[in-house]
Amino acid sequence: MTKRVEERQRVVIRFAGDSGDGMQLTGDRFTNATAVLGNDLATMPDFPAEIRAPAGTVHGISAFQIQFASTEILTPGDHPGVLVAMNPAALRAELRSVEKGGTVIVNEDAFTQRNLEKAGYSSDPLQDGTLDGYQVFKVPMTSITVRAVEELGLSRKEAERSKNMFALGLVSWMFGRPVDVTLDWLHRKFGDKPQVFDANVAAFKAGHSFGETTELFATSYEVGPAPAKPGTYRNVAGAQALAWGLVAASERSGLRLFYASYPITPASELLHELSRLKNYDVLTLQAEDEIAAANVALGASFAGDLGVTGTSGPGMDLKAETLGLAVMLELPMVIVDVQRAGPSTGMPTKTEQSDLLLAMFGRHGESPMPVIAARSPSHCFDAAIEAARLAVTYRTPVILLSDTFLSNSSEPWLIPHVDSLPSIDPDFAMGPNAGREFLPYLRDERLARPWAVPGTPGLRHRIGGLEKEDGTGDISYDPQNHERMTELRSAKVDRIADDIPALDVTDPDGGAQILVLGWGSTYGTIEASAARVREQGRSVATAHLTHLNPFPANLGEVVRSYPKVLVPELNSGQLAMLVRAAFLVDVRSLTKVQGQPIYSEELEEMIVRMMDE
């Protein structure tokens, strides 16, 4: 039979299965084939904290969502148009998010009585009308996979393990993804394990042929490449981009990167990524606890390295005292906080932007430090370089905020030229700075103090957490001095506003009456929602903060120039509180704390509602 090929502008697919079914891998591979095809894309893995929750249960479902398009896109999409459900639990957990009339592909073999019960279904959703209104494809994925790998002599259990590759093959056919990209990857990954390699290839090909030859699927879809600036592209996830940004900062400053960290979801990815880069002169140390990790990094900075520690919310709580010490020592240090849903252990694998006020104020005494936030997976690269630049230039700890969503998500990235990256000057102290004396707290015009590392002849000095005398750095309990030092530490951070770009406002039509102001990972959603509003012929302005402390110098002017300001955040209104406090502007909040990103349609609705008020 002849198959129809339909063209689509954008597609959202969600792969869902047991946490042991390999859905993340499937999604990842589909993403790479999609990237190579030149589509614009955005992805969102969504998995449980349990490594292997009881098989077949709803809370053990691991999902991966990708939106890809022939136009520019900014989010992984609100509602999947295609759901691949490997078992009844996946269907039960994910069906409600699928768009009306969407496509549902199920592994029919998994819909046994026992699995239906485990998923909490009292009747079979494939038969009882649950899926009315959806386009349903029932595919016996497990049995076909087992047959496809029959000759390889694997146990049934081993054979079944390849069913994710069958699903990948099938969906790859449906959307015309290149086959060789996946086969090349399988070769790289399993080339030295012939049996595993053969099984995965057989299952992948079986899935592909199943789409092509069976009558079940009458249509495949084509999504053309998206227009993009010329250059070399790659797909990059936030964690990877952030790690590489730190390496880039190391290279651009000539400082060795010393990364000390304690395992914690979702920040461990950074430790893993950097631990592999030993030939880049990157030292990594897995410390005994979060506190040690921060102190090791600070010690490394004292010794002249670029000391960096990374963690998530609970680890930030533990590092707080050390961050205060870093403020007092005025040494360069970068602290990466990959935010997750809190408080306490909260929902470790779910995203949230709820550490902004912690980053701003979460230390005793007055201990200001610069705070910056990445806005997209690839922007993590630039944000890491910027964090290091500020830390080194101003001799200060800098908090770099990422989050679970950014860390796990990926997008195409125009690879920058290395020599176009900012250069960072460590400007080490090499000699006395006050006649024949060396004063460790004598400041330059930026209020930064000299960085004299042990081993430098003649610059011996002692620093510590006790209050310092201005200039000499000697211990001081003088009341006026403490006030002066408090002001200096604060002024040093505030002056960074002169060294960062003004906030850029996007208002293509001009004359918008409403500004949507964001920070961090809501960037994609904000831009996508604004685009939808503009498509309706209405005007809306958007602006996105990378620097949260200090704010860009023009922020006050910007927020005062719009009659209405809306701040969407994955928290209960933290940036809104800061902006209100700083500028006495009555900003409105759109908040969401469900461990999931804000959907474009939610924000679009809010913008339109505010316009019509």
Add this chain to the structure above:
Amino acid sequence: MNGPGVPNESIGSVGTLTKKDFTTDQEVRWCPGCGDYAILSTVQSFMPELGISPDRTVFVSGIGCSGRFTYYMDTYGVHGIHGRAPAIATGIATANPQLSVWVVTGDGDGLSIGGNHLIHALRRNVNLKILLFNNQIYGLTKGQYSPTSEEGKVTKSTPFGSVDHPFNPIALALGAEASFVARTIDNDRQHLSQVLRQAAAHRGTAFVEIYQNCNVFNDGAFDVLREKPRGTHNQIRLEHGQQIVFDEGTRCVSVGDNGRLVITEVATTPPERIVMHDVHGRPSLAFALAHISRGPSEPTCIGVFREVERPIYGEAMMSQLATATERLGEGSLERLLHSGDTWVIS
């Protein structure tokens, strides 16, 4: 790679150093009569003999009376936060293996709030010399019991006596796989210098417990060992390769009937039963010697308990960098960014 590219060799070759080269102009502010004065003076006098420039020496301390030590040493120094000195020092020593890094801590700082960092520094064998001033009390916070205070100790926070069982710092260090473990006493300048000398010569983490008298909140805690002539009778001085004999040759450490170490009279002990000290052997001997007394209120071992060679943490890390570079080639950022699948849009 490290800092401003100071050639380490040039700063290692120093002229004749004196105590003055290691002494800052800061007024020393411990209570009059504190054991810390004696330790400071001994350390300042001893440092020149190492022949390491003060420019290449770093002292790191935590919080407590011992924490002030850093300000009095004219070297590089970090006075950190409570308990974290071993972690800060780990960062320093790992980042620059050319430095001579010393940690000064106390029984509260090192064994209570910072216990975790201490044991992990010992386990890793970072190239640090850790001096733990044990006065069995919290001094700076004005007199609460510490993790080395004896059971029943009456303090401000234990008016009815402490019910906590104390740590034995030597046994703890041995249990943490420390490669060098020693104990000495604040007022015995000669013994202190000798132990410091051995600690400095050790490659890896050297752990030195120093019995230190707090004359304000816990005066006399170590009199049985510190005061003459009592100390002469009660100090069991450990010397590698020597039989363990003390109290002017009258008493010894010997192997009892059930294999346990006991203190006996030399006169009545068969010579083959007297224990020969061996710092390089199995940790069980050192562990047994650590437990020969229940505390400094009775005959107690001082000197080096154990000294073994293990790879140094920082060196092992550096050699991994070198091996990775040899195997994979020197990293190029350009290549890293282009690794994996890429595509070109023209």
